[in-house]
Amino acid sequence: MSYLPSTAAGKRTAQQLSDTSRALYERGWMPGTSGNISLRLPGDSGRALITASGRDKGSLSTRDVVEVDALTGRASLPGQDRPSAETSIHAAVYRVTGARAVIHVHSPYATVVAHRAGALDAVVSVRVERFELLKGLGLKDPAFTDLPVFPNWPDVDRIADDVADRLAADREGPPGLLLADHGITTWGDSLGQAKNRLECLESLCQLLVLSRTELHVSRA
Numbered sequence: 529m530s531y532l533p534s535t536a537a538g539k540r541t542a543q544q545l546s547d548t549s550r551a552l553y554e555r556g557w558m559p560g561t562s563g564n565i566s567l568r569l570p571g572d573s574g575r576a577l578i579t580a581s582g583r584d585k586g587s588l589s590t591r592d593v594v595e596v597d598a599l600t601g602r603a604s605l606p607g608q609d610r611p612s613a614e615t616s617i618h619a620a621v622y623r624v625t626g627a628r629a630v631i632h633v634h635s636p637y638a639t640v641v642a643h644r645a646g647a648l649d650a651v652v653s654v655r656v657e658r659f660e661l662l663k664g665l666g667l668k669d670p671a672f673t674d675l676p677v678f679p680n681w682p683d684v685d686r687i688a689d690d691v692a693d694r695l696a697a698d699r700e701g702p703p704g705l706l707l708a709d710h711g712i713t714t715w716g717d718s719l720g721q722a723k724n725r726l727e728c729l730e731s732l733c734q735l736l737v738l739s740r741t742e743l744h745v746s747r748a
């Protein structure tokens with residue numbers, strides 16, 4: 529069943545998700561039906577809206593979203609469409625970071641770095657340093673950051689468990705992560721902040737690729 533918001537806040541949140549999906553699709557960062565975006569409902573941090581599974585992100589409407597429990601990822605209203613297959617990763621980020629918005633896309637440069645640096649069966653991290661754009665990530669020390677790259681397990685809940693463990697162990701880490709051979713996830717206090725951080729990280733990955741230096745990868 530399509531999403532029918534019962535409140536003005538729900539309507540506004542669904543509109544923000546569909547507007548952002550379209551914008552990121554038009555940049556080529558959500559090809560096909562890939563990618564997913566979620567945002568906590570204002571005034572109710574326990575619930576979030578997330579894009580429904582398998583929808584074309586270039587023509588997403590406000591009805592193509594699902595209301596879920598932000599901390600578990602379970603659908604919170606009966607009879608809804610299926611939420612994104614990667615909802616459990618969003619829930620892991622919400623549980624550990626307190627973020628209000630999460631974006632996951634397949635932007636090309638982040639995906640190339642995730643492909644080159646990632647391992648099949650272990651969490652690694654890739655060093656990003658010196659570039660001015662690091663200042664856009666809100667880090668305590670913007671001189672460098674170690675961007676984690678998670679194995680792209682077929683069982684998404686296993687990825688979510690890895691993500692929750694890592695974020696809990698490194699609370700000073702960057703507001704984003706890579707999935708090996710797959711894509712990038714970022715988060716923030718608002719959809720705008722998560723999108724800004726996504727743009728900074730995609731651009732930093734572009735600089736890493738274009739500078740053609742060896743990637744500095746370590747076991748996390």
Ligand SMILES: [Zn+2]
Pocket residue numbers: 562563632633634710711
């Ligand atoms: Zn994906």
